Amino acid sequence: MMEIMEGSHAVANAVRMCRPQVIAAYPITPQTHIVEALAEMVADCRLDAEYITVESEFSALSACLGASAAGSRVYSATTSQGLALMFEVCFNTAGLRLPVVMSIVNRALGAPLSIWNDQQDSIALRDSGWLQFYAEDNQEATDLHYVAYRVAEDRRVLLPAFVCFDGYILSHTYEPVEMLTEEQVDRYLPKYRPVHRLDSADPISIGLFASPDYYTEFRYQIDQAVKGSMQVIREAGRQFGEMFGRDYASPVEEYRMDDADCAIVAMGSICGTAKDAIDEMRKEGRKAGLLRIRTFRPFPAEEVRKALSGVSSVAVLDKNISLGSKGAVALEVRDALYGSGVPVLDYIIALGGRDVAKKDIKSVVDMAAAGKGDLFYGLREEVLR
Amino acid sequence: MISLRELRIHGRGGQGSVTAAELIAVAAFAGGVYSQAFPAFGVERRGAPVQAFVRFDDKKIRLRSQVYDPDYIIVQDSTLISDVNVFQGVRDGGIVIVNTEKPLRAPVPPGVKVITLDATSIALKNLSVPITNTTLMGAFAAASGEIDLGALEKAIRGRFTGEMAEKNVAAAREAYARVKEVA
Incomplete structure (x- = not known):
């Protein structure tokens, strides 16, 4: 059913239906409405997730990284300077092959300070190993979150993903969006089953150092995974189209x-x-x-x-x-x-x-x-x- | 045949222009058309000039630019007229609703219908505060025919609750009736 709502709220609703188990985010304009809405959903028990309030974006993504390594489906959202502050953690999340999904409400980077939209923020992270999707409208901004989780968590991929949509121009716009139901999302997006996870009962180490003898091979494998994700995007996009009529098979x-x-x-x-x-x-x-x-x-x-x-x-x-x-x-x-x-x-x-x-x-x-x-x-x- | 219609709302920070745009879009969508509402974000200070926009169309709206050639204009505060060219780009045959208790002295572009309304008094009477957005939404419903009064009332009740909702509905109704009389 088509409903009219603000882009941020449509995205927050889509994220709720993806059932993230851990959310860690720091509010920043124009992302704020999304994380406010999610915090409310958690507080009202409409979303069964751990919502971690943090003191910075660096901590937000660090918490996501840890929670993802422990085997949870996790979510964050940020923009602009906030994403810049996550720079180091972004590379680590991809390198550790953790399927974190993060909304990027695109905004310009300072200086000079600008709260308005462009796509410099996510583009500046293009070399980090995160998949990057860009939405044209709020329908896509919601749908791409379901697709992003499907692709990111696929065992052939295991990489984090940005769902990018333009700050204000989409995030603060009221327009009709066809929201899926919880049942539909559950059918499309199965529960996350991590391949490896940090578990004190069965300890493993992840993220150790790589000597010059091996570092290149790690980078090669991450690159192969990013490139190989295209096939998975096609499959996940096609299946979305078959189930709900909006086909995202083509990049x-x-x-x-x-x-x-x-x-x-x-x-x-x-x-x-x-x-x-x-x-x-x-x-x-x-x-x-x-x-x-x-x-x-x-x-x-x-x-x-x-x-x-x-x-x-x-x-x-x-x-x-x-x-x-x-x-x-x-x-x-x-x-x-x-x-x-x-x-x-x-x-x-x-x-x-x-x-x-x-x-x-x-x-x-x-x-x-x-x-x-x-x-x-x-x-x-x-x-x- | 151009099916797209556009509304530009001029106000000052704190007068609820963005809310007005959103609720008009909600009411229009309830009436079976595609609608889009968005603000022109600037310096978000109380009293600073702000704009918000609404588009209406029979088909999906793809256009994302600000509104430059509006079919409709709402001016929440007539003191803006000396600071901002509120009539800029208005289409021939366009409708401009101005909140003022005095006759409009500013030059009006030819072919444009201006409706003046003392929305501040209506708002003060119904809400006890000079926030005119819901009043002017009622005036817009009457003057433009883009939205139905019932749908507007529903949109207002969807945003506000209890007594606050009913007071805003009463303000919208009064303005609607007032504009219907003169139209």
């Missing part, structure tokens, strides 16, 4: 790409605005299309190559910047298209909450058609003087 979504001349590539909520802009451009006879990246880690290079091989230009909208280089999505897309001759132009856009309207999408397409790109879109004149 990308193609929108009006069949005969597209210029392809926009983007992640997250900006894709909704792009779709509306593309419909208007199509009416004007301009053949624009969209390739939306839903899974950024593992990166779906094969699907990207397939979808973009026939187009005459690719305009990547990056809500992040690898300072001194380019946007992270453009770098991946260029790598995927290496040798194809398809020009890939990068547009750094919507940083720190700057709004993107349909006209902005259209002007990016115009610029790409004219071969103008690899720039910050919409810069104020004064910084160019």
